Amino acid sequence: MSREGLDVQEAVTDAPAATTTAAPARAPLPDTAAVQRQASAARRRRRAGMWALRLLLVVVWLGSWEAAATWWIDPFFYSKPSAIWHRLVEWFDIGTQFGSVWEQILITLEEAVLGFVIGAAAGVVLGVLLGRSRYLADVLAPFIKAANAVPRIVLASLFIIWFGFGLASKVATVVVLVFFAVFFNAFTGAREVDRNLLDNARILGASRLQVLGTIVLPSATSWILSSLHTAFGFALIGAVVGEYAGASKGLGLLISNAQGTFDSAGIYAGMIIITVVALVAEWLLTMLENRLLRWRPSASRSSAEVV
Amino acid sequence: MSREGLDVQEAVTDAPAATTTAAPARAPLPDTAAVQRQASAARRRRRAGMWALRLLLVVVWLGSWEAAATWWIDPFFYSKPSAIWHRLVEWFDIGTQFGSVWEQILITLEEAVLGFVIGAAAGVVLGVLLGRSRYLADVLAPFIKAANAVPRIVLASLFIIWFGFGLASKVATVVVLVFFAVFFNAFTGAREVDRNLLDNARILGASRLQVLGTIVLPSATSWILSSLHTAFGFALIGAVVGEYAGASKGLGLLISNAQGTFDSAGIYAGMIIITVVALVAEWLLTMLENRLLRWRPSASRSSAEVV
Amino acid sequence: MTEDPVIRLRGATKRFRSSSGGVHTAVHDLTMTVGRGEFVAVVGPTGCGKSTTLSLVSGLEPPSEGEAVVNGRPVTGIPDGVGYMFQADAILPWRTVLDNVATGPRYRGASKREARERARDWVRRVGLAGFEDYYPHQLSGGMRKRVAMAQTLVNEPSILLMDEPFSALDVQTRALMQDELLRLWSGTGAAVVFVTHDLEEAICLADRVLVMTASPATVKASFTVPLARPRDVERIRLSTEFLDVYREIWESLREEVEKTRERGGKRVA
Amino acid sequence: MTEDPVIRLRGATKRFRSSSGGVHTAVHDLTMTVGRGEFVAVVGPTGCGKSTTLSLVSGLEPPSEGEAVVNGRPVTGIPDGVGYMFQADAILPWRTVLDNVATGPRYRGASKREARERARDWVRRVGLAGFEDYYPHQLSGGMRKRVAMAQTLVNEPSILLMDEPFSALDVQTRALMQDELLRLWSGTGAAVVFVTHDLEEAICLADRVLVMTASPATVKASFTVPLARPRDVERIRLSTEFLDVYREIWESLREEVEKTRERGGKRVA
Amino acid sequence: RESRTLPLGEDGQPEITIMVGGVDKVIYLPAMLTERLGGFERQGLRVKLLSEQSGANAETTLLSGDVHAVVGFYDHTIDLQAKDQCITSVVQLADVPGEVELVAANKADEIRSPADFRGRKLGVTSLGSSTDFLTRYLAGSAGLSTSDYTTVKVGAGQTFIAGMTNGGIDAGMTTDPTVAQLVNSGKAKIIADMRTEEGTRQALGGLYPASSVYMKCEIVERYPEVVQKLANAFVETLRWLKQHTPEEIADRMPPSFANAGRDLYVQSIRDSVGMFNGTGRMKPEGAQNVLNVLSQFSTNVKPKKDRIDLSRTYTTRFVDNVPAS
Numbered sequence A, B: 001m002s003r004e005g006l007d008v009q010e011a012v013t014d015a016p017a018a019t020t021t022a023a024p025a026r027a028p029l030p031d032t033a034a035v036q037r038q039a040s041a042a043r044r045r046r047r048a049g050m051w052a053l054r055l056l057l058v059v060v061w062l063g064s065w066e067a068a069a070t071w072w073i074d075p076f077f078y079s080k081p082s083a084i085w086h087r088l089v090e091w092f093d094i095g096t097q098f099g100s101v102w103e104q105i106l107i108t109l110e111e112a113v114l115g116f117v118i119g120a121a122a123g124v125v126l127g128v129l130l131g132r133s134r135y136l137a138d139v140l141a142p143f144i145k146a147a148n149a150v151p152r153i154v155l156a157s158l159f160i161i162w163f164g165f166g167l168a169s170k171v172a173t174v175v176v177l178v179f180f181a182v183f184f185n186a187f188t189g190a191r192e193v194d195r196n197l198l199d200n201a202r203i204l205g206a207s208r209l210q211v212l213g214t215i216v217l218p219s220a221t222s223w224i225l226s227s228l229h230t231a232f233g234f235a236l237i238g239a240v241v242g243e244y245a246g247a248s249k250g251l252g253l254l255i256s257n258a259q260g261t262f263d264s265a266g267i268y269a270g271m272i273i274i275t276v277v278a279l280v281a282e283w284l285l286t287m288l289e290n291r292l293l294r295w296r297p298s299a300s301r302s303s304a305e306v307v
Numbered sequence C, D: 001m002t003e004d005p006v007i008r009l010r011g012a013t014k015r016f017r018s019s020s021g022g023v024h025t026a027v028h029d030l031t032m033t034v035g036r037g038e039f040v041a042v043v044g045p046t047g048c049g050k051s052t053t054l055s056l057v058s059g060l061e062p063p064s065e066g067e068a069v070v071n072g073r074p075v076t077g078i079p080d081g082v083g084y085m086f087q088a089d090a091i092l093p094w095r096t097v098l099d100n101v102a103t104g105p106r107y108r109g110a111s112k113r114e115a116r117e118r119a120r121d122w123v124r125r126v127g128l129a130g131f132e133d134y135y136p137h138q139l140s141g142g143m144r145k146r147v148a149m150a151q152t153l154v155n156e157p158s159i160l161l162m163d164e165p166f167s168a169l170d171v172q173t174r175a176l177m178q179d180e181l182l183r184l185w186s187g188t189g190a191a192v193v194f195v196t197h198d199l200e201e202a203i204c205l206a207d208r209v210l211v212m213t214a215s216p217a218t219v220k221a222s223f224t225v226p227l228a229r230p231r232d233v234e235r236i237r238l239s240t241e242f243l244d245v246y247r248e249i250w251e252s253l254r255e256e257v258e259k260t261r262e263r264g265g266k267r268v269a
Numbered sequence E: 001r002e003s004r005t006l007p008l009g010e011d012g013q014p015e016i017t018i019m020v021g022g023v024d025k026v027i028y029l030p031a032m033l034t035e036r037l038g039g040f041e042r043q044g045l046r047v048k049l050l051s052e053q054s055g056a057n058a059e060t061t062l063l064s065g066d067v068h069a070v071v072g073f074y075d076h077t078i079d080l081q082a083k084d085q086c087i088t089s090v091v092q093l094a095d096v097p098g099e100v101e102l103v104a105a106n107k108a109d110e111i112r113s114p115a116d117f118r119g120r121k122l123g124v125t126s127l128g129s130s131t132d133f134l135t136r137y138l139a140g141s142a143g144l145s146t147s148d149y150t151t152v153k154v155g156a157g158q159t160f161i162a163g164m165t166n167g168g169i170d171a172g173m174t175t176d177p178t179v180a181q182l183v184n185s186g187k188a189k190i191i192a193d194m195r196t197e198e199g200t201r202q203a204l205g206g207l208y209p210a211s212s213v214y215m216k217c218e219i220v221e222r223y224p225e226v227v228q229k230l231a232n233a234f235v236e237t238l239r240w241l242k243q244h245t246p247e248e249i250a251d252r253m254p255p256s257f258a259n260a261g262r263d264l265y266v267q268s269i270r271d272s273v274g275m276f277n278g279t280g281r282m283k284p285e286g287a288q289n290v291l292n293v294l295s296q297f298s299t300n301v302k303p304k305k306d307r308i309d310l311s312r313t314y315t316t317r318f319v320d321n322v323p324a325s
């Protein structure tokens, strides 16, 4: 990307200089367009082969599962792909016994997103604060370590006792899961800010607040953003576990109900929905990350050779 | 540390050269021993103050909880520190209703450690393999992403169906939690191996296997080790959640039993035990890390000023 | 040159706590002055304390003993009119060239439009017109140094501290940047303290070269460079005057370099 | 010098896929030879393709067109007897100095004891006796370069490729290392290809200096250096013969450097 | 895994694992009591008791062979037959569910009977559980359809109490000792008490046999003598229960069961102990009634209700052979 941008620059200003490069006795530069066409054709072939292989893997996997569940193993325990598919179709066509499946997804998402936002914001604020204040960080370090070692999933049922069966207890579960994931990265990001950048900002005349806003936060951004991927996964899990522990709606309830009614296809179907939601969220976060981190060299340094 | 080592070197070989440094007209170098004594006294004072502050925080926190639970809020839901303490004393003195509390801890630890070892080993092997094989990694990428998005905690109850009520289902839960944490770091570690180191090894005559053993693995080690911290936390949570979903012994059962018998002190006591176990494991892992990464510059670059 | 100096260090000492918990004296009892408009180069062996000296002048670090005086006032905090180009890259990777250069004016309260206007002028002056919207990672090392230079100069400092600004560049780019620096500096009347490892560079650029002792640093000797300005850096380094001064200063410097060398692995990279 | 060369590149071209998916020609139709025991320095503008040339000779990269011949055999894989000191630090940070130097012999099947014995000898020869048990991070840049040198030389290569080995060092350490290199090389009879940005360095060290064109690289000219050996690097660079050769080669090189410069931000750092 | 045989100890005696659907619940009290009274040992059985709050999980482990008997609700045997799995109740501990429908104290004026459930949040231990079916049946009998109210999964014990006190649910179904805890503290009132035959007939229009010991049909076929010993042990305990006071019973139970206070525990036993039938014998009328309920509210049973063979879901042949003491 960057190279392209610069090449345009070059083409405009230095076209004459470039032609003088070739020594008279040398073979002329070959038609790079042709070389390039060759290269991209090879790339396309490679990609097609890859997709074929992936498809094959999926077919073999699902096929052997279906076959096994039909003839050898008991689908009561292991379900089978066709049954799972039917359950999914049923849910999306007719709805679940608690109402439309979209409603369940939305409720779970609402809990996850709300908790995610609160947890991430708290994580960033506290992380940056402690990252920039050595003394506070030193004092609180043992408490944070201990709090981080608490088995947070177990808290879900405590939160139900404290906050009831509604939104609040699920959001609380999500918040504690998200908070630590974000906190540690924000902390590291804020602490590892390049000393030179800080000094430079001070020399250029920045106030304490300006340093925080223009140096510390942007520096920590890539750390924070990278933590958000894991954090959103945690958020979904937190919401599901919270619903699992007690709820009247949501994907976690769907799964726990499937478990209660010996509906193994339903368990798998619920898990597939959650997985898809997580993948979509992941994709959105990657988009956000790419937007916010435009200033970084592109990560894909795929400098494989042409021939 | 390193500096000290080198100073000794210097003292032995270059003592005369050092004395000629001071220009004749300059003030003599002050007694560094005195300056150093001063500095370390200041450090000691600072540390004492820090511990006092921490103690104060703990006292205020526990005190207000105890007071609130005694006079305002219902200890039936929130328990109180003294009750939790009594429950802990009881467990360690008399034992729990499922036997000695040590036995519960050992069982949970056994599940966690077993799953941790299996999951970490699998994560390292697959991570390094895919990290070094671009094609395989490209083909499998979508599957790995999807698998990683599956809400793994929910798997705990599936595993009980698949693997039964015993050790196997808990270990399986732990394995899936640990695997991904380790896998991604091992993968990144193996892929980000310094190109120069690889080329250098090839030039020096290394075979493929030698490159893997002497360059790739050690390079990935710091990535892998850093993932183990999170991974062991996951391992404990996995074991506890597995026991929670159904078990005959273990800390998870202790907590779930406490929930069934209105014993909120028991819930907290169980969580405290798990937290302590996690902290001890964390400490052991840090020791291991320090041993294996002796070759790295010490991380504590606490170069605060003396005056 | 010595009356009414812009910078004066008097008996300045700076101690750090080393990573092992001991105490390391980086600068010991250092006294030096820099006059108005003077270009002083500082050379000295690796790790002797050159950067530390600059940080005392800039107010980034307070001296442990002695005092630093800038423009007649003791240094507390960053003194007015100080510009500092760091040894390492210090431009903001998340800002474009233009916004990087506009950083200083923005910090100092200029409106966004005004700051950008002044920045655009300086981007042009350092020869980066057309690259305003590039991010640092899209630039070569030499171009990044120009951005840093514009970023520093846009604040119109009356005191310019430069810490081996060109040492990371290849020889060819470095020569170019040296010319550029002299061109931009001439006529600003700013006092410059230019730290370098490279004696050639020091002589090409400076009015006066200070030689530092091996660690802990103090001023060992001061040499005036008799080369006329304006100078063409690429030409004068092959002239005989140049070679004479070079030999003279090198004799003084070599002693300290060897002292440092003998201490062997002292420098923990 | 041209009959029975140790290294011969004939019409070698190397293309890379650039990050944008396009094709970048790093080396185009390059022909060069290096004779037995000859010390050849290669200079050329930044990013022209010098390192790529070395990677063709070393067998790390196959040429896209043309051929590379080492010791009379076309290069496929790493040829026997090649040693390569990389531009960047390439010693193993998790091994002590001694074990780093012993790496090559270990790879080549020597027993642990034997490898260590040979390594100990080389550690001493590069002047690091007493530092055998240090880890790289405890060493200075110059010391690390010595480790790299010992690591390469312990394999007793008959062809030594060096890619700007000293460019990251400060000027003083660099001069020292250059002396060291000449001392260690003399009498080994190894052919050396020494890539550098620094024309001074090239002339001080080499029998012959090759000037490369701006990107894509090919050989522009070849200059023989008339300085007698053994050479004392710190002294000869102030001699008149030196200055004459310098001026001559610089004229040839400057054209290419300027070409590269004009292309502006071409180098994506 | 082997789900068709019982594991044998070194001396050839079978080692039986029994999963209790909440060993601390009073409705399953005979399981722990038998162990405490030494009933299993007297029969020469080696028995291990496990606890699992979720009934469905308990059955799953039974089917997979991890445990060999479950102490749980009879209705699951019908549910599972609809899923083509055969399990059969060998000892029927009670003819009534032992469940109580509670209503939060501050709503007691508005909700007097199941007919007032419209628009309410009703707590059940778990969706698809027996409490779920019973709640729906109560509401259904009062003329409500399933869309008129919401069932909320609230678990049992502390989470149930929390739900009841902080407004998470308006009413809910649970067992002792949770009932005693809520009623004693005045946080809830009873609107349907299914701990007695009378109350059950009133609420459900018939019996609803619940607490039972069930096993896989295959195991029952293969090891009748082992099943007989189990039946002997449980019936002995059922008889013992009839002859002792709640205080005496509480004394025999593990002290941790009374963590929330001994008086409370004694009271919960007093309230519930009447549900145990003393004989272990299933009343066919009850079984039929359970099928009626499930036919209306179980998604699994509803489509297959006409094909359910009740005779395979319970047997009295073992309890009939228990020697009179």
Ligand SMILES: Nc1ncnc2c1ncn2[C@@H]1O[C@H](COP(=O)(O)OP(=O)(O)OP(=O)(O)O)[C@@H](O)[C@H]1O
Binding pocket: B303, B304, C016, C017, C018, C024, C025, C026, C044, C045, C046, C047, C048, C049, C050, C051, C052, C053, C087
């Ligand atoms: N913040 C700090 N904390 C501890 N020690 C420091 C600190 N800054 C510098 N030092 C030490 O002080 C000594 C002098 O450092 P300084 O950077 O001033 O040297 P220098 O002459 O600029 O070196 P170089 O030529 O490598 O740039 C070094 O030994 C360094 O390790």
Ligand SMILES: Nc1ncnc2c1ncn2[C@@H]1O[C@H](COP(=O)(O)OP(=O)(O)OP(=O)(O)O)[C@@H](O)[C@H]1O
Binding pocket: A303, A304, D016, D017, D018, D024, D025, D026, D044, D045, D046, D047, D048, D049, D050, D051, D052, D053, D087
């Ligand atoms: N593996 C690779 N993939 C893609 N492009 C490459 C690769 N290696 C080198 N190049 C490109 O080839 C060109 C020449 O690179 P090379 O490293 O040979 O130059 P150089 O003369 O050694 O430069 P320098 O003086 O900076 O060391 C550069 O534009 C570089 O970006």
Ligand SMILES: [Mg+2]
Binding pocket: C050, C051, C052, C087, C163
């Ligand atoms: Mg410095």
Ligand SMILES: [Mg+2]
Binding pocket: D050, D051, D052, D087, D163
């Ligand atoms: Mg190169």
